[in-house]
Amino acid sequence: MSYQQKANITLTMVFLLFFFSAICKYLWPQLFITGMAFFVFEAALIGGIADWFAITALFRKPLNWPYHTALIPRNREKVIDSVSNMVQHNLLNPIIIKHRMEHINLSKNLFKFIEESRQLDRLIRAVARSIMDWLNCLNPEATVSLLTPLISKNLLKLQLSPLIRDLILHNFANGQIDFWLESIIIKLEKAAKQEKTKTFIYHFLEGQKNEKVRHGLINNLMVALLETTGGLNLQEAAESLQLQLISTLEGLRDKNHPLRHTVRDILRQTASELEHNFLVQEALETWKTEIIAKVPLDNLLEDSIKALQISAEDYEKSIMKTILEEMLEAIWLFYRNNNLLLIKINAYLHNALFNLILYNQTLIGDIAREALAKLTNKDLIKFIEDKAGNDLQWIRINGSIIGGIVGIVLFLFLRLIYDPYIIPFFSRWFG
Secondary structure, eight states: OOHHHHHHHHHHHHHHHHHHHHHHHHHOTTOHHHHHHHHHHHHHHHHHHHHHHHHHHHHSOGGGOOTTOSHHHHTHHHHHHHHHHIIIIIITOHHHHHHHHTTOOHHHHHHHHHHHTTOHHHHHHHHHHHHHHHHHTOOHHHHHHHHHHHHHHHHHHOOHHHHHHHHHHHHHHTTOHHHHHHHHHHHHHHHHTSHHHHHHHHHHHHHHHHHHHTSOHHHHHHHHHHHHHTSOOHHHHHHHHHHHHHHHHHHHTSTTOHHHHHHHHHHHHHHHHTTTOHHHHHHHHHHHHHHHHHSOHHHHHHHHHHHHHHHHHTGGGSHHHHHHHHHHHHHHHHHHTOHHHHHHHHHHHHHHHHHHHHHTHHHHHHHHHHHHHTSOHHHHHHHHHHHHHHHHHHHHHHHHHHHHHHHHHHHHHIIIIIIIIIHHHHHHHHO
């Protein structure tokens, strides 16, 4: 049942009670209760009818009364302007918007929405595909000529020591240091098991042997004697050292390994002291400058772009698909778990959204005005009734209730105070 039906039923009931009380008053005119009932329901009926007329007059002409009725259709332009101005200046008020936005964590909600809606994998795939499509459209020569001086300039400006320090300390703070150590140990272990590692060790030992031989006759004789008797077998020594290296690296995969604790302590101490260790800073900068000077950055960039473009041609089957998607997922996790970055992202999103709303504030008001202007009078009335109709119908119900309450108060005042006291009082003075 709608509120309009409830208001109509209330008015009908009040009318029937008024009619019944009028009959009772006619039959028993001297009874106090019949007089009070008639007075009360009469006031309630007047209040209900008056409010029915007032509410109906907003939208239509009640009883075809032509004067000051159908106010909304008559003032259609004013209503539309008022609504659009309210949208533009009140709902989109900069102070109100800024205050409300302060309590909304956009970055956290954005990350949460993407993950809970299970759109993360699709987003990563779409971004990776877009990156590869963009790379495939690049002109390698033009891109290299543009990027090479830019990258070189920025690399020379880049301070390695703060970057290394922040990276190490950040991984300690987030408990990621063991993850990176584990990754490094696994890669080192794979490298240690290769045949070229044993060859490298062999050549290193051979170099040390030759160095010793060149420093005197005694050393030369001792080395020759050891080789003759089989006491110096560089091949076996290289193999033994390789196995020992592999065993040590396998042991380091245990998080409680003493050497691993030592590595962690050295890393933490080195990172903490890096800010004040000017010798290390200078060495890092010198090393960086030498590397930049030695590396043919233009050739490296061109070869990399061409290799990526070849991968993009058969992207779905290329290794770049896996690498790029894993890298994007790692970036996503890094941003999601970094509170400082989330705060910065949240501030950026707030600022961007706030500026977007301010920039389009007038446009939104115009859109509201145009949308309302397209409505016919009947549609406009229905639109307002849908939004505020319930409250308006409650005004009608309250009109009957308040009318009845006022009727009781007036009746009691007239019967219990006015008639027995006030009239005789004035009769003695002016009679």
